[in-house]
Amino acid sequence: MLTALIWLASIWTFTHPVASGFTARTADDTLASPPLLANLSHAARTVEVNLTAGVGKLSLVHGSAANVYAYNGMVPGPTLEANEGDHVIIHFRNNLPEATTVHWHGLHIPADQDGSPLYPVQPGKAHDYIFTIPYGTAGTYWYHPHPHQHTGYQVAQGLYGAIVIRSSSDPLPKSLREKVLILSDNRFRGDGSIELSDELSDKGQVDLVNGREGNVFFVSGKQMPVIDIEPGEIQRWRIVNASASRIYRLALGGQSFQQIGSDGGLFEHPADMKEILVANGERVELLVRGSGVAGSVVPLQALPYDRYVPQTRPGAWNQSVDLATLRYSTGAAVIPQSIPATLRVIPVLDTLASTATRYISFSQGLINGRMMDMDRVDVSAKLGATEIWQVENLVGMDHPFHLHGFQFQILDRNGVPEKDRRWKDTVNVPKHETARFIVRYDDFPGRWMFHCHILDHEDHGMMGILEVR
Numbered sequence: 001m002l003t004a005l006i007w008l009a010s011i012w013t014f015t016h017p018v019a020s021g022f023t024a025r026t027a028d029d030t031l032a033s034p035p036l037l038a039n040l041s042h043a044a045r046t047v048e049v050n051l052t053a054g055v056g057k058l059s060l061v062h063g064s065a066a067n068v069y070a071y072n073g074m075v076p077g078p079t080l081e082a083n084e085g086d087h088v089i090i091h092f093r094n095n096l097p098e099a100t101t102v103h104w105h106g107l108h109i110p111a112d113q114d115g116s117p118l119y120p121v122q123p124g125k126a127h128d129y130i131f132t133i134p135y136g137t138a139g140t141y142w143y144h145p146h147p148h149q150h151t152g153y154q155v156a157q158g159l160y161g162a163i164v165i166r167s168s169s170d171p172l173p174k175s176l177r178e179k180v181l182i183l184s185d186n187r188f189r190g191d192g193s194i195e196l197s198d199e200l201s202d203k204g205q206v207d208l209v210n211g212r213e214g215n216v217f218f219v220s221g222k223q224m225p226v227i228d229i230e231p232g233e234i235q236r237w238r239i240v241n242a243s244a245s246r247i248y249r250l251a252l253g254g255q256s257f258q259q260i261g262s263d264g265g266l267f268e269h270p271a272d273m274k275e276i277l278v279a280n281g282e283r284v285e286l287l288v289r290g291s292g293v294a295g296s297v298v299p300l301q302a303l304p305y306d307r308y309v310p311q312t313r314p315g316a317w318n319q320s321v322d323l324a325t326l327r328y329s330t331g332a333a334v335i336p337q338s339i340p341a342t343l344r345v346i347p348v349l350d351t352l353a354s355t356a357t358r359y360i361s362f363s364q365g366l367i368n369g370r371m372m373d374m375d376r377v378d379v380s381a382k383l384g385a386t387e388i389w390q391v392e393n394l395v396g397m398d399h400p401f402h403l404h405g406f407q408f409q410i411l412d413r414n415g416v417p418e419k420d421r422r423w424k425d426t427v428n429v430p431k432h433e434t435a436r437f438i439v440r441y442d443d444f445p446g447r448w449m450f451h452c453h454i455l456d457h458e459d460h461g462m463m464g465i466l467e468v469r
């Protein structure tokens with residue numbers, strides 16, 4: 001036992017989390033938002049952190065420990081928190097036995113800091129990621145590895161974490177309790193180790209088509225955590241879908257909630273909803289209102305969602321899954337804080353300013369009929385240009401499209417104009433549907449990835465390169 005502990009201590013680099021932003025959990029509230037990466041800097045407007053990807057053993061499910069990959073010894077990794085305008089320095093160390101990168105999914109930062117497959121960090125090597133957080137980008141993002149053809153494997157092994165960017169002009173009351181819910185799923189063998197199937201096996205072939213799915217569900221690393229809420233209370237939930245392929249259709253036992261933001265931060269106005277679709281790679285920000293009865297419990301559920309082709313659709317696809325429990329305290333109701341009707345103003349990207357339309361088609365495993373080539377530029381564009389992308393899904397399963405580096409605004413889906421203006425970096429394109437969005441390459445020349453965010457598809461070539469110059 002002692003030797004095991006010493007061994008663990010020697011392979012993990014521990015950083016001690018600091019408290020800020022998030023309210024400490026109460027004794028029975030088992031949803032602990034991941035700890036924050038400790039800021040080592042005392043300089044103003046500077047966030048300097050250590051982040052190490054390493055191997056070790058962790059008990060992900062009850063039972064024996066599994067060999068995992070982890071950031072700073074944790075699954076999920078600690079949350080990176082910064083303010084708009086901050087200078088961020090991440091001292092990254094790769095203690096894995098293979099090359100990796102850290103991709104800051106959704107952040108608007110220089111191309112060579114984006115952690116794309118073009119910039120691998122070799123095993124045993126260190127790399128400093130340095131960037132400044134642009135104003136207007138406060139929101140929920142996430143980080144994950146992005147090595148060429150090996151992203152799915154490394155994420156399955158435990159590498160993913162949340163990013164929270166804050167704004168000094170956040171319109172929501174500071175007194176709202178805030179939670180980070182990172183959704184993920186995984187598969188395990190009887191001994192608790194992570195099950196990855198051989199690509200040539202039948203299961204491996206199904207993984208290749210559907211994207212790898214697990215039957216064990218985690219919310220910020222916990223199975224079925226309990227989230228305490230007081231009657232009347234409003235909580236702010238930042239939800240990240242870190243699953244390799246699963247699309248969550250979330251509901252709170254029929255209780256309504258408000259969506260206040262998505263990938264690129266807050267909406268202009270809160271939207272009332274009863275369920276919400278969160279594709280892999282996407283984030284949503286919700287206001288959960290404690291409208292239930294004191295002492296009652298309400299499940300956070302994933303309702304059935306058919307993203308599959310019939311041939312590989314899992315048998316249990318049409319069953320709801322409980323992910324967490326919202327538990328009402330028995331105390332007297334609190335008076336809800338008031339939420340502003342306007343959260344911010346989102347500038348319009350004008351279609352009249354668009355100088356090109358990019359046609360992207362998804363077929364199974366291919367983009368525009370081709371496989372990813374690291375040396376090929378698929379779309380080349382001018383710095384400062386505004387363009388429209390039309391992403392068409394030609395096949396009978398959903399593919400979520402993600403563009404690195406730039407937030408875009410969806411114009412229409414299947415010809416139906418998008419009602420509200422929102423910043424997005426990932427959009428699910430359902431089977432046989434088409435989505436159009438508008439984007440402006442306002443800064444940061446270089447080579448940027450766009451791809452299907454089903455990690456098995458991305459790894460097998462469903463990716464292309466946009467060069468901005």
Ligand code: C2O
Nearest residue numbers: 103105281402449
């Ligand atoms: Cu979250 Cu290119 O990925």
Ligand code: CU
Nearest residue numbers: 399452454457
């Ligand atoms: Cu795909």
